[in-house]
Amino acid sequence: MRNVLQSSRAEPVSSLFRRFGATRQLTLDLAAPLSDADATIQPFPDASPAKWHLAHTTWFFETFVLRDDVLGYTPFDERYAFLFNSYYEAEGPRHARPRRGMLSRPSLEEVRAYREHVDESLSRALPSLAPEALQLIELGINHEQQHQELFLTDILATFAENPLEPAYGEAPPPVCFAVEPLSWHAGREGIVEIGASGSGFAFDCERPRHRVFLAGHELGNRRVTNKEWREFIDDGGYQTASLWLSDGWAWVQQESVSAPLYWRDEGTEFTLAGRREIDWAAPVAHVSFYEADAFARWAGARLPTEAEWEDFAASADPMIGNQLDHAGAVMPRPGGGLFGDVWEWTQSAFASYPGFAPAEGAVGEYNGKFMSGQLVLKGASCATPRGHSRASYRNFFPPSARWQFTGVRLARDA
Numbered sequence: 001m002r003n004v005l006q007s008s009r010a011e012p013v014s015s016l017f018r019r020f021g022a023t024r025q026l027t028l029d030l031a032a033p034l035s036d037a038d039a040t041i042q043p044f045p046d047a048s049p050a051k052w053h054l055a056h057t058t059w060f061f062e063t064f065v066l067r068d069d070v071l072g073y074t075p076f077d078e079r080y081a082f083l084f085n086s087y088y089e090a091e092g093p094r095h096a097r098p099r100r101g102m103l104s105r106p107s108l109e110e111v112r113a114y115r116e117h118v119d120e121s122l123s124r125a126l127p128s129l130a131p132e133a134l135q136l137i138e139l140g141i142n143h144e145q146q147h148q149e150l151f152l153t154d155i156l157a158t159f160a161e162n163p164l165e166p167a168y169g170e171a172p173p174p175v176c177f178a179v180e181p182l183s184w185h186a187g188r189e190g191i192v193e194i195g196a197s198g199s200g201f202a203f204d205c206e207r208p209r210h211r212v213f214l215a216g217h218e219l220g221n222r223r224v225t226n227k228e229w230r231e232f233i234d235d236g237g238y239q240t241a242s243l244w245l246s247d248g249w250a251w252v253q254q255e256s257v258s259a260p261l262y263w264r265d266e267g268t269e270f271t272l273a274g275r276r277e278i279d280w281a282a283p284v285a286h287v288s289f290y291e292a293d294a295f296a297r298w299a300g301a302r303l304p305t306e307a308e309w310e311d312f313a314a315s316a317d318p319m320i321g322n323q324l325d326h327a328g329a330v331m332p333r334p335g336g337g338l339f340g341d342v343w344e345w346t347q348s349a350f351a352s353y354p355g356f357a358p359a360e361g362a363v364g365e366y367n368g369k370f371m372s373g374q375l376v377l378k379g380a381s382c383a384t385p386r387g388h389s390r391a392s393y394r395n396f397f398p399p400s401a402r403w404q405f406t407g408v409r410l411a412r413d414a
């Protein structure tokens, strides 16, 4: 059997079907406040238009389930494969990523019709699908959840470009952030295990579970706050070359970086709710790996490794090894904890675990081919859909990326 997820599932088809429907609906709900024009803009080459996210997640199900596993399926529009294939070389040529914002057609309405066509076809087919096709639906659900987060961060980037400073939605409810003084949690020393275990869903890059050695270390009990970041700025952090990695220093100069991405004048920041006063007790967000690393050096600390973070998460709360039922700002959140608010940069390169084997078929391109020049982030953010993270989750971005909800937890040697 094709083994696309490297796990075996015991979930009833009815439950998978419900999750499929809920995930597809949430994407539509996220797009509800947007006009066709809002949904067409691509704010910069690494971000995608909202409309493209809606269509690409649909293409994923259409291609890897309906085309491959449903006899007699008729594609909604054969030209869409070129437009909405993201990066799958095995699926042939595709529209250039930096030009996704040039697509005024298909319209948002046509993309919604595309979604409906695929959802109906898949719903009809689902009860009789083979187990390997069901695994691909599970992958497609998790894939769409990743795009839901990108959808929000890309809309934030889109609206941040607009001098009218539009709000995507209502301000999220007040959240009690951890404002207690920073304290240090002693991590375990010695050989520990990291990586996904058990039969629950995990991406291929989270497996196999394996042993790693941890030297003596400590981790901060909370994330770095906006107030602490302000102190870093006031202390000349962005002007002090000795705090920065060479690549980071070059990046700061070249991009004229002097604050987190969405900070504006007079103690305000741009958010999904428009421009607001900065909450100084909130975790700093929208900083790059370079900034996180420089801040940690300024603070006399360093960034955690992914193994330190994961072992901390697993030992801090045994439930954390399972799917987290946390929620984000757009999907109201409980606040606090290791999961939520911001992803946390680690100093670990996104690389393969010992014994890693990419999933078979075109979906093998999902993670493995990106294991170069990117850093692992752990946790989850306010934009991560409910249930879409776990201790072994490995988010990854290049070191200069900061349009995601990315923040910092400090670590130090002990």
Ligand SMILES: [Fe+2]
Pocket: 056, 086, 143, 147
């Ligand atoms: Fe994708």
